[in-house]
Amino acid sequence: MTSVPVTPEAGETAARSTRTGRRVPLSWLGVVPFLAYVGLFLILPTVLVVVQAFGTPEGQPTLANVKALGESYVLEAFWRSILLSLSTAAIGAVFGAVLAYLVVSGPADGIVRRTVTAAAGVLAQFGGVTLAFAFMVSVGNQGLITLMLQGTGLDVSGGWLYRLSGLIVVYLYFQIPLMVLVFLPALDGVKPQWREATESLGGGTWAYWRHVGVPLLTPPFLGAFLLLFANAFAAYATAAALIGQGGIIIPLQIRTAMTSETVLGQENVAKALALGMVVVVGVAMALYSWMQRRSARWLR
Amino acid sequence: MAAVTTELTGQAPAARPERGRHARTARRARVLRGLLLVPFAAFFAVPLLALLEFSTRSTDLSGPRTLDYWRAIGDNPDLLTALRDSLLLALVTSVLALALLVPTMVWVRLRLPKMHRVVEFLCLLPLTIPALVLVVGLGPIYLWIAYFTPEAYDSSPLVLVFAYVVLVMPYMYRALDAGLSAIDVRTLSEAARSLGAGWFTVMVRVILPNTLSAVLNASLLSVALVLGEFTVASLLNYDNLQVAINLQAQASVGVSVALAAASLMFVFVLLFALSFVGRRRPARVTAEEK
Numbered sequence: 001m002t003s004v005p006v007t008p009e010a011g012e013t014a015a016r017s018t019r020t021g022r023r024v025p026l027s028w029l030g031v032v033p034f035l036a037y038v039g040l041f042l043i044l045p046t047v048l049v050v051v052q053a054f055g056t057p058e059g060q061p062t063l064a065n066v067k068a069l070g071e072s073y074v075l076e077a078f079w080r081s082i083l084l085s086l087s088t089a090a091i092g093a094v095f096g097a098v099l100a101y102l103v104v105s106g107p108a109d110g111i112v113r114r115t116v117t118a119a120a121g122v123l124a125q126f127g128g129v130t131l132a133f134a135f136m137v138s139v140g141n142q143g144l145i146t147l148m149l150q151g152t153g154l155d156v157s158g159g160w161l162y163r164l165s166g167l168i169v170v171y172l173y174f175q176i177p178l179m180v181l182v183f184l185p186a187l188d189g190v191k192p193q194w195r196e197a198t199e200s201l202g203g204g205t206w207a208y209w210r211h212v213g214v215p216l217l218t219p220p221f222l223g224a225f226l227l228l229f230a231n232a233f234a235a236y237a238t239a240a241a242l243i244g245q246g247g248i249i250i251p252l253q254i255r256t257a258m259t260s261e262t263v264l265g266q267e268n269v270a271k272a273l274a275l276g277m278v279v280v281v282g283v284a285m286a287l288y289s290w291m292q293r294r295s296a297r298w299l300r
Numbered sequence: 301m302a303a304v305t306t307e308l309t310g311q312a313p314a315a316r317p318e319r320g321r322h323a324r325t326a327r328r329a330r331v332l333r334g335l336l337l338v339p340f341a342a343f344f345a346v347p348l349l350a351l352l353e354f355s356t357r358s359t360d361l362s363g364p365r366t367l368d369y370w371r372a373i374g375d376n377p378d379l380l381t382a383l384r385d386s387l388l389l390a391l392v393t394s395v396l397a398l399a400l401l402v403p404t405m406v407w408v409r410l411r412l413p414k415m416h417r418v419v420e421f422l423c424l425l426p427l428t429i430p431a432l433v434l435v436v437g438l439g440p441i442y443l444w445i446a447y448f449t450p451e452a453y454d455s456s457p458l459v460l461v462f463a464y465v466v467l468v469m470p471y472m473y474r475a476l477d478a479g480l481s482a483i484d485v486r487t488l489s490e491a492a493r494s495l496g497a498g499w500f501t502v503m504v505r506v507i508l509p510n511t512l513s514a515v516l517n518a519s520l521l522s523v524a525l526v527l528g529e530f531t532v533a534s535l536l537n538y539d540n541l542q543v544a545i546n547l548q549a550q551a552s553v554g555v556s557v558a559l560a561a562a563s564l565m566f567v568f569v570l571l572f573a574l575s576f577v578g579r580r581r582p583a584r585v586t587a588e589e590k
Contacts, residue, residue, distance in 0.1 A: 030407035031415055034400055038422045042466050045437025046429055099340050102333050112337065119344065122568045125521075128530045129542045130560040131347075133549070137557055138350030145346065173347065176340075234430030237530035241546050251432050258436065258535060267439075274436040278429060285428040 049278070053271040065272035074253065078276065080164055081233060081249040088171040089228035095172070096179020096228075097221060103180070104187040117184070120177035128237030135161060135170050135242070162243055170238055175228050182227055186220035186295060223291030230284040233277065250277060348564070355558035369554035370562070379559060382544030385457045389540065390526040393464040394519040397472050400465065402515070403499075405476055406507055409485050423473035426466050435535045438463055442536055457538035464529065468522035475521060479514020480507075520574045524567045 056062050068074060103116050138144045141158035149156050160166050190213065198208040236251040247253035250273060257270035355369050373379055401423070408415045426434070445459055453459075485507065492506045508515060530542035539547075541563060549556040 027407075027411040030411060031404055031419065034404040034419065035422075037400055037465070041438070041441070041462050042422070042425060042429070042434070045434050045441060047437075048440060049433055049437040095340075098336070102336055102340075105329065106333060118568075118572045121571045121574075122524075122564070123344065125524055125528065125567075125571070128528055129546050130351075130528070130564050133545075133557050133560045134347035134351045137354040137553075138347045144350040144353055173344070177344075230428075234432065236430075236432045237534075237542070240530070240534065251430075254432060254436065255535065258439075270436050274433040278433055281430055282428055 046278075049271045049274045052268050053275040055268060057268060065268045066275075068269045069272055069276055073247075074250075074273070077247055077250050077253045081251070082280070084164060084167055084171065084249060085229045085232035087168055088175045088232045089225050091168075092172055092175030092179050092228050092232075093183075093221065093225040096176045096224075097183050099176060100180045100183040100187055104184065116180065120180040122177075124174050124177040124181055129241040131170060131173055131238050132241035135166070135173070139169075164248060166242065167239055167249070170242065171232050171235065174235075174238075175232060178231060179224055179228060182224040183220065186217060186224075190216065219291050219295040223288050223295060226284045226288040226291065230281045230288065233281055233284070348561075351557055351561045351564070355554060355561050369552070369558040372552070372555045373559050373562070376548070376555065378539075379544050379548060379555070382457075382539050382541050385539065386527055386541035389458060389461055389464060390523040392458065392461045393468060393526050394522045396461060397465045397468050397522060398515060398519065401469070401472055401476055402507065402511075403503055405473075405480060406485055406489070406503065409480065410489060420473065420477075423469045425470075427470045431467060431531045432535075434463065434466065435532050438532070438536065455538070457533060457540050460529075460533055460536070460538055460540065463532050463536075464522075464526050467529070467532070468525050471521045471525065472518040475514050475518035476511070479511035479517070482514075483510045517574055520570055524570055527563060527567055 053065050054061055054063065056064070069078075099116065103113050106112050136143060139146055139158055140161050143158055143161075146156055146158045161170075194212055195208055198212055203211070234251075236255075239249060239252055240255060243252060247256045254270050254273045254277075257273060258267065356365050356367060404419060408419050442459070442463075445462070446454075449456075449459060488506050488510065489502045492502045497506070527541060529540065530546070533540040534543045534546070541559075545556050545559050545563070548559065
């Protein structure tokens with residue numbers, strides 16, 4: 001009963017407020033659940049990392065954790081991480097681009113393209129523990145290839161797999177597919193008409209690549225390279241499953257710092273290390289989005 | 301630009317002699333392409349074949365073929381629990397992420413276009429913040445969650461869903477954004493509203509059916525991601541499928557390898573199915589554009 005007189009009034013208020021453009025406070029409610037969720041499980045943890053990197057476990061401000069970043073073992077781990085990410089990003093970008101080009105130059109709906117894109121989707125997404133196992137059983141100490149080579153008289157040790165050299169090879173297994181996924185749209189964006197235009201102006205293959213292909217593909221290539229760098233730098237599961245203990249790269253250093261119960265206050269060192277990771281990955285991703293905007297101009 | 305392109309492709313007589321002249325080069329290029337694909341195929345196939353080979357041999361590589369390791373998966377209650385938990389996590393993560401993102405994205409399109417950039421930025425932010433960093437920051441928050449968890453669900457990995465929704469957000473956002481861009485959200489929802497539908501009805505009976513392939517796409521991606529997730533679970537000390545696979549390696553590498561191969565195949569089938577789901581819509585769009 002009481003709601004009857006209220007409704008028209010509310011409707012009137014709503015209508016009036018629309019007219020004066022003051023519906024904003026109500027509309028905002030629609031995004032509150034999303035913002036609350038993201039705030040609690042994305043922003044808050046990130047802020048915690050940043051704040052606690054500069055504090056003791058008791059909450060006192062300190063620079064000791066960040067100073068730990070200057071320790072030689074941390075610097076070495078950072079250096080190895082960057083080396084690993086740079087080398088796998090460079091090799092992955094080149095081979096990925098070649099593979100993507102092989103796919104694009106084939107029939108658009110052919111079996112090769114279907115298989116490669118589907119496989120790339122799986123291999124780029126589903127790394128981690130499975131990947132580590134796959135490499136252990138193929139080129140590890142008792143792996144398939146190792147034993148086969150030994151059978152032919154070539155004595156190869158599988159020990160290299162558990163060092164930086166091994167990580168480089170294993171990371172390529174998800175870097176190349178990621179490059180294919182990221183670079184395919186750019187190659188698809190290269191219109192055959194551009195090539196025809198070059199030819200009608202008397203240019204050959206060399207002229208086409210020199211003046212059209214390479215200049216157009218450079219921004220997306222560099223962008224993809226940066227994405228691959230960030231991807232390798234942030235990867236954890238594969239290395240963790242492959243290398244049980246110790247911290248030859250930063251993600252493994254963070255594991256050591258997080259699980260260490262012998263050294264007090266190490267937890268916040270983990271946060272300082274994580275902060276260092278955010279800075280490196282953040283720079284790479286910022287450059288990536290800048291490159292993306294540059295290539296987006298002609299991609300659509 | 302688009303008009304010019306369409307006109308050019310439409311001129312079939314001009315294109316035909318071009319193709320004839322390139323025929324011989326094209327055949328040679330095809331052979332070369334096939335040859336160049338071989339090393340790539342080898343690099344990617346060998347570890348997978350080794351995975352299969354290793355999981356079906358009893359003792360070493362010369363031993364008799366057996367499916368014992370695969371059968372042992374079913375006999376191991378720990379592995380089965382982890383498998384069940386991971387599947388459940390994948391389901392709950394997909395549902396929760398959809399429930400969070402679809403209404404928000406629709407609402408932003410209809411009522412808060414100014415928020416579009418903010419929502420997009422927040423959704424894609426997890427790509428910039430490594431999962432490992434999130435774990436470090438989530439530590440204290442998960443202590444707090446564990447404090448409020450009812451005792452019956454103590455140390456249940458299902459609480460990981462909160463972190464996983466964040467991890468799948470960028471992929472879900474992209475898939476859903478593509479799906480929502482393909483339909484006229486405003487007209488559809490205004491039509492439904494003017495016929496007396498509430499917001500819930502608009503979401504479930506108008507928006508969802510019209511973006512079904514995008515929603516399916518987004519869900520399958522997040523299922524694949526959750527099934528392969530190791531970082532968050534292992535560092536927060538919860539048992540999911542990947543953590544269990546890793547632990548099992550200490551008892552029997554063979555069983556671990558079999559389970560790893562099984563989960564990889566499952567995700568492969570899932571994403572292969574997805575490649576067909578995702579293909580249909582863009583094809584139709586380009587056809588319409590032409």
